[in-house]
Amino acid sequence: MKITIDIDTHSGFCYGVVRAIEQAERYLEKNSELHSLGSIVHNSTEISRLKEKGLKTINYEQMSKMRDSVLFIRAHGEPPSSYKIAEENNLRIIDCTCPVVLKLQERVKANYKELKKIGGQLVIFGKVGHAEVNGLVGQVDGDATIIEGIDHIHGLDFKRPIYIFSQTTKDPEIYKKVCNAIKESIINEGGPVEKFKVFNTTCGQVSSRHPHLKEFSRDHSVIIFVSGKESSNGKILFDVCLKENHRSYKIETKEEINPEWFMDGDSVGICGATSTPKWLLEDVADYLRQFSL
Numbered sequence: 001m002k003i004t005i006d007i008d009t010h011s012g013f014c015y016g017v018v019r020a021i022e023q024a025e026r027y028l029e030k031n032s033e034l035h036s037l038g039s040i041v042h043n044s045t046e047i048s049r050l051k052e053k054g055l056k057t058i059n060y061e062q063m064s065k066m067r068d069s070v071l072f073i074r075a076h077g078e079p080p081s082s083y084k085i086a087e088e089n090n091l092r093i094i095d096c097t098c099p100v101v102l103k104l105q106e107r108v109k110a111n112y113k114e115l116k117k118i119g120g121q122l123v124i125f126g127k128v129g130h131a132e133v134n135g136l137v138g139q140v141d142g143d144a145t146i147i148e149g150i151d152h153i154h155g156l157d158f159k160r161p162i163y164i165f166s167q168t169t170k171d172p173e174i175y176k177k178v179c180n181a182i183k184e185s186i187i188n189e190g191g192p193v194e195k196f197k198v199f200n201t202t203c204g205q206v207s208s209r210h211p212h213l214k215e216f217s218r219d220h221s222v223i224i225f226v227s228g229k230e231s232s233n234g235k236i237l238f239d240v241c242l243k244e245n246h247r248s249y250k251i252e253t254k255e256e257i258n259p260e261w262f263m264d265g266d267s268v269g270i271c272g273a274t275s276t277p278k279w280l281l282e283d284v285a286d287y288l289r290q291f292s293l
């Protein structure tokens with residue numbers, strides 16, 4: 001069987017993840033261990049590589065028992081309560097919150113104050129329980145409604161002002177549809193449509209990949225999308241591929257590849273999420289080359 005293999009040049013870690021991993025590795029060059037609150041990246045292969053260097057992933061319960069140590073905060077960011085616990089426990093923080101997320105947290109906080117004065121509701125379009133969303137909701141002491149899609153908007157009070165922000169890694173097209181549906185409901189119920197504010201807070205590092213991935217998926221007969229199961233943007237970007245090319249397969253490791261997915265003459269495109277390292281895409285490409293004899 002003869003197949004051609006291409007790696008998508010636009011895939012690989014986003015800026016925020018690269019920055020976080022570099023800082024963790026720099027610290028581990030001089031220290032034997034570092035505790036990261038939550039997974040530094042949603043990719044088990046990369047986590048194993050960093051684990052060997054001394055990176056330990058901890059949860060909130062473990063953090064609350066730590067004293068006089070160093071705590072690493074990943075790109076997703078944290079709510080103010082985590083910083084408070086760290087201060088009480090004398091933990092020195094290496095803060096790798098992505099600057100894009102940090103700016104979003106500040107905007108949520110500032111606009112909430114304005115919104116409260118006019119009796120409005122703060123809405124976050126994002127995944128319930130996602131670390132970044134928890135960090136955003138924490139900026140306003142939990143006084144926000146999280147919606148995951150159009151089906152969730154019915155719980156909103158359309159008679160009151162609404163300010164909406166998106167989790168950075170959400171699909172901008174779906175965000176637009178959700179916002180349009182809210183606007184329509186406000187108009188239908190005679191609510192204050194002039195007080196409905198949409199903040200465009202999806203991350204350019206993710207949204208710019210959508211049109212490119214569409215083209216990449218159309219240009220290849222088979223797509224191998226490499227991403228951790230927990231990666232939120234991995235799910236979204238894979239859906240973009242699948243819509244364009246029904247022979248798209250999502251894998252976390254090369255061992256999940258099924259040789260029956262390929263036929264003689266196929267052009268195989270390998271791509272991934274913002275949490276997928278470039279070296280892993282190359283590793284998958286090397287593995288696939290054995291099928292092309």
Ligand code: SF4
Pocket residue numbers: 014015016017075076098099100101168169203204205206274
């Ligand atoms: S996706 Fe964007 S906002 Fe999120 S960590 Fe990466 S660069 Fe930062």
